Amino acid sequence: MDKETVISVENVSKKYCKSLKRSMYYGAMDIGRNMIGMSSKSSRLRKDEFWALNDISFEVKRGETLGIIGPNGAGKTTLLKMLNGIFWPDRGKITVRGRVGALIEVGAGFHPLLTGRENIYINAAILGMTKKEVDEKLDNIVEFAEIGDFINSPVKFYSSGMFVRLGFSVAVHCEPDILLVDEILAVGDIDFQNKCLTKISEIQENASIIIISHNMNTIKLMCDRCLFLFKGNQKGLGNVSDILNIYSKTTFNISDSKGYRSEHIEIDVLDENNLNTNNLIVNKKYHFTFTLKQLFINKGLLISFSFLNLTNNYNHRIEITKYLHLTNMINNVSFNISFKHLTLPPGEYTIRIAISDGDFLKRIYYAERTILFSVMEVENNKFLNYAIS
Amino acid sequence: MIQGLQQMKDSISMNEIITTYEPDNSLKKGYLSIFGQIFLELKQNRWLTYQLFKRDFLSSYKQSFLGVLWAIILPLFTIAIFIGLNRSGILNIGDIGAPYSIYALLGMAFWQFFSTGLVACSNSLVNAGPMILKINFSKKSLVIAAAGKAIVPFIIQIMMVFILFVGYGKTPSISGLLVPVFIIPLILFTIGLGFFTALLNAVIRDIGNIISILLTFMLFFTPVLYAKPRFGVLATITKHNPLYYLVSTPRDLALKGLVLEWKGFLIVCFISILLFIGCLFVFHLTETRVAERI
Numbered sequence: 001m002d003k004e005t006v007i008s009v010e011n012v013s014k015k016y017c018k019s020l021k022r023s024m025y026y027g028a029m030d031i032g033r034n035m036i037g038m039s040s041k042s043s044r045l046r047k048d049e050f051w052a053l054n055d056i057s058f059e060v061k062r063g064e065t066l067g068i069i070g071p072n073g074a075g076k077t078t079l080l081k082m083l084n085g086i087f088w089p090d091r092g093k094i095t096v097r098g099r100v101g102a103l104i105e106v107g108a109g110f111h112p113l114l115t116g117r118e119n120i121y122i123n124a125a126i127l128g129m130t131k132k133e134v135d136e137k138l139d140n141i142v143e144f145a146e147i148g149d150f151i152n153s154p155v156k157f158y159s160s161g162m163f164v165r166l167g168f169s170v171a172v173h174c175e176p177d178i179l180l181v182d183e184i185l186a187v188g189d190i191d192f193q194n195k196c197l198t199k200i201s202e203i204q205e206n207a208s209i210i211i212i213s214h215n216m217n218t219i220k221l222m223c224d225r226c227l228f229l230f231k232g233n234q235k236g237l238g239n240v241s242d243i244l245n246i247y248s249k250t251t252f253n254i255s256d257s258k259g260y261r262s263e264h265i266e267i268d269v270l271d272e273n274n275l276n277t278n279n280l281i282v283n284k285k286y287h288f289t290f291t292l293k294q295l296f297i298n299k300g301l302l303i304s305f306s307f308l309n310l311t312n313n314y315n316h317r318i319e320i321t322k323y324l325h326l327t328n329m330i331n332n333v334s335f336n337i338s339f340k341h342l343t344l345p346p347g348e349y350t351i352r353i354a355i356s357d358g359d360f361l362k363r364i365y366y367a368e369r370t371i372l373f374s375v376m377e378v379e380n381n382k383f384l385n386y387a388i389s
Numbered sequence: 390m391i392q393g394l395q396q397m398k399d400s401i402s403m404n405e406i407i408t409t410y411e412p413d414n415s416l417k418k419g420y421l422s423i424f425g426q427i428f429l430e431l432k433q434n435r436w437l438t439y440q441l442f443k444r445d446f447l448s449s450y451k452q453s454f455l456g457v458l459w460a461i462i463l464p465l466f467t468i469a470i471f472i473g474l475n476r477s478g479i480l481n482i483g484d485i486g487a488p489y490s491i492y493a494l495l496g497m498a499f500w501q502f503f504s505t506g507l508v509a510c511s512n513s514l515v516n517a518g519p520m521i522l523k524i525n526f527s528k529k530s531l532v533i534a535a536a537g538k539a540i541v542p543f544i545i546q547i548m549m550v551f552i553l554f555v556g557y558g559k560t561p562s563i564s565g566l567l568v569p570v571f572i573i574p575l576i577l578f579t580i581g582l583g584f585f586t587a588l589l590n591a592v593i594r595d596i597g598n599i600i601s602i603l604l605t606f607m608l609f610f611t612p613v614l615y616a617k618p619r620f621g622v623l624a625t626i627t628k629h630n631p632l633y634y635l636v637s638t639p640r641d642l643a644l645k646g647l648v649l650e651w652k653g654f655l656i657v658c659f660i661s662i663l664l665f666i667g668c669l670f671v672f673h674l675t676e677t678r679v680a681e682r683i
Binding site (some may be wrong): 016023027028030031034035039040042043081082084085086087088089090091092093094095096097098099100102104108111113114118121122125126127128154177 | 406407409410412420437440444448451520521522524525526588589593671674675677678682
């Protein structure tokens with residue numbers, strides 16, 4: 001491992017056990033074997049065990065920021081916990097150079113009955129700071145957290161925002177060489193989020209950072225490189241935009257879905273030549289065709305649907321009241337939503353749709369993940385039309 | 390300037406600790422290096438241990454009116470039961486050569502140090518479960534800090550003993566000043582056993598309950614509240630019970646000014662030291678497995 005590499009992960013795997021009773025038994029067995037100096041033979045799978053992470057390898061250089069992405073259950077948090085030494089690998093080797101700070105959950109270890117000040121000292125000690133460091137940074141920590149007079153009140157009287165702010169504040173004042181961040185940038189209100197991002201950028205100047213996020217904008221904004229995990233396997237490592245492409249293709253299956261068919265609804269996206277498509281371009285002309293089938297309406301047909309951006313949480317809802325006069329059996333009723341200029345921000349999208357009877361809250365049919373499509377910007381066709389002068 | 394920067398960089402990288410995580414890490418590094426690691430870890434984490442102790446201490450008495458007084462109320466009740474049993478003739482306490490309440494309270498102070506400490510240690514990892522899963526810190530500090538829970542009640546009980554001495558118009562033996570030295574084996578025994586039970590309890594929760602039952606049981610089989618029996622099964626048990634020596638030696642020292650059973654006490658001292666080192670060693674080897682099973 002050369003001097004500029006601060007984290008090296010070599011063929012690391014981690015197994016978990018599905019059954020609690022077996023987990024107890026295996027735990028006792030492993031502890032027993034370690035106790036008498038025998039290898040725990042952790043590279044084999046026993047009954048009810050599975051690989052939660054399988055054969056992961058990567059390196060992080062000094063000053064570099066690596067993003068980890070992947071759907072739920074991909075093994076992201078497990079990997080982060082292994083880098084922090086909370087869990088140990090069952091195969092392979094992890095080498096870490098320098099002090100590691102982990103933001104896996106803010107305020108972990110806060111005691112509700114103790115005051116903010118008391119908790120700062122305890123939490124800081126748990127995070128590996130010395131008394132001298134805490135004494136020096138106490139004022140900064142309190143100021144950053146924006147707690148004010150509440151610093152001498154028990155933490156259990158804090159609002160959840162104050163609690164999280166204090167936790168975050170302690171953690172970022174740790175000045176680690178390597179910072180591990182697990183999807184906690186979404187804490188507090190928008191002002192505090194910005195403050196956190198600024199603080200993390202400051203840390204970025206002196207430290208290597210590993211960030212887990214579901215928000216692809218965060219990843220694009222902060223990371224030099226990106227690691228994509230899927231069901232415990234390493235599906236990609238490299239340049240952020242390349243990996244984000246692989247991520248969308250693997251996770252959302254956009255390439256092999258054209259149109260959506262179900263018992264009650266069909267959705268198609270047609271371009272200006274009336275051809276089915278799922279690769280849309282900003283500002284071009286499209287229409288979305290919805291066909292309703294086999295639905296019984298008493299009071300009047302209401303349709304609502306949302307464009308959901310799968311990569312950055314953007315969503316926009318549209319309500320259609322035009323068909324309120326339609327009642328009774330609805331079969332093969334089609335309508336078109338036409339866009340002269342499609343004005344959706346670029347990203348991967350799905351449509352969530354609800355059919356209601358007389359009132360938008362009385363849903364009679366609901367579909368979560370229907371059609372999948374992506375929206376792209378190209379030269380001369382940008383989401384925001386701007387000129388630079 | 391540039392040279393200075395270069396030097397600074399070098400010194401930074403010189404100080405950086407390289408940590409490796411891989412299966413059977415200790416096996417690969419060799420057992421002898423482990424003692425050094427353990428010692429260094431304990432030394433580096435003194436402040437953390439103190440903070441964890443403070444957390445336990447402050448939180449356990451904060452939302453209560455009587456606060457620390459509870460540490461004295463509970464043993465007083467146990468002693469009251471024994472005095473009642475003694476007066477009614479159900480139980481024969483035997484010849485103790487000192488006022489019974491002093492004898493009993495002093496005995497209970499040492500006994501409770503052991504039992505409170507052991508229970509606190511056993512539950513330390515389980516109670517800190519969520520924290521262990523989110524932050525990597527020294528789990529040894531957690532166990533040692535938990536044993537600290539026994540210290541404050543112990544001090545209060547010793548103060549009660551002083552008040553009783555004054556009340557009875559007696560003076561404790563001057564050798565009683567050596568008591569802090571003579572309870573070191575008791576401390577080592579408690580924490581040592583605590584390391585082991587904490588580990589087991591983290592994986593198998595039955596251990597916690599078993600310990601509570603055993604402690605109640607052991608209190609009646611150890612001459613804490615009665616004199617050492619001379620004949621019978623109980624006498625044989627007492628002779629081989631390390632807790633008897635750990636409790637009665639410092640008590641004899643305070644009451645009578647001398648150690649009555651040097652041989653037994655020294656053997657038990659030796660056992661305590663071995664137990665402490667052995668269990669700490671085992672704990673170090675296996676603590677990395679705790680987080681995934683807790």
